[in-house]
Amino acid sequence: MRARLVEPSTEQILAYCADGPVERVFLEDVARRGNGRFVGLEGDAGLVALCHLGTNVVPSGRGCGAFADVAARAAPRMLIGEQEAVSELWGEARRRLGRPREDRLGQPVYVSRTPPEPGNTALRRATRADLDLLVPACASAHYEELGVDPLRRDPNGFRWRTRLQIEEGRSWVWLEDDAILFKAEASAWTPKAVQLQQVWVDPPVRRHGYAARALRDLIRLLLDEVPAVCLFVRAENTPAIRLYEAVGMEHVLDYRSVLF
Known part of the structure; x- marks a missing residue:
């Protein structure tokens, strides 16, 4: 047929x-x-x-x-x-x-199926009390990834989506004196895998190893619930690729994004 x-x-x-x-x-x-x-x-x-x-x-x-x-x-x-x-x-x-505004070929997809060493951080699930701090952080991460400021395009909708991620238990954060040492969200969650997005650290506190430590803790936490933790990244984002490989994630396939 x-x-x-x-x-x-x-x-x-x-x-x-x-x-x-x-x-x-x-x-x-x-x-x-x-x-x-x-x-x-x-x-x-x-x-x-x-x-x-x-x-x-x-x-x-x-x-x-x-x-x-x-x-x-x-x-x-x-x-x-x-x-x-x-x-x-x-x-x-x-x-x-x-005509697209951007065509991103060869975006590596990384997966962890084995818990890494503990990062010994204060990573936790975000709560509604974190919303006002997370909205601008998530917007900055969105802009860095897609080149679009969601707080200009749809501020109310973006705040609602950020709040929903928190309420659904799909948002994690590590804070110290109102500085975001690490944050991430789950863009998809099934019985077999969790896909992470917007792995992000406040610019003033980058390059101190916080992301690697917190990502290890997040992967360990999620692997208690699902067999695989995955994410994808732009091919030219060398610092992020180094981070994911440093915590033991494996490159398993490639995505492509065509943005309009």
Whole structure:
């Protein structure tokens, strides 16, 4: 049977994601929350490709060029996902999506499956009392990563999303005298993996080893709950890559991001 576009069920999505729990962690997280829109490419044995449609269009699998029409109608701000899947989709959809402001190839995805040595920090889950300190920090991390200031684009929405991360237990912080020695959030969480984002330290206290110590503690904490902790990073971000390799994370695949 020739592969055809389908609106997949949650059961189909979870079965597909089970074959690549790190690469597909975001797709599985959204499906489990029940608030995403998906399109799939179905073959004889089930889904061979899957795509989340939203502000971020996230393809996975082979034959992702088949998602070009629906991806263009979603008018995304970014295509992001496993490099070959994004490349297939972008190759078919580029004329309909317009000129990107940035195309980030070869973004390494790192994974930890073995607890590192303890960092002996005061890392903890963030609380609502941390919100006013974390909102500008998260905005700075967002700007450093994507080149967009979320407090100019949508300040109320960004504050709400930061608060929601805290309330869901997806935000961690290490503070000392109101200086953020380390912070990070979980962008996706499934029974098999947690994906971290916005690993960040206040600029005045960088280069003191705080990030490595706190990241080791965070990985240890999360590996008590899931088998894998993962994240991805820009290929040119050498300091971050050195950090992730220093705490024992392994480079397992590459992402690509096309930003509009």
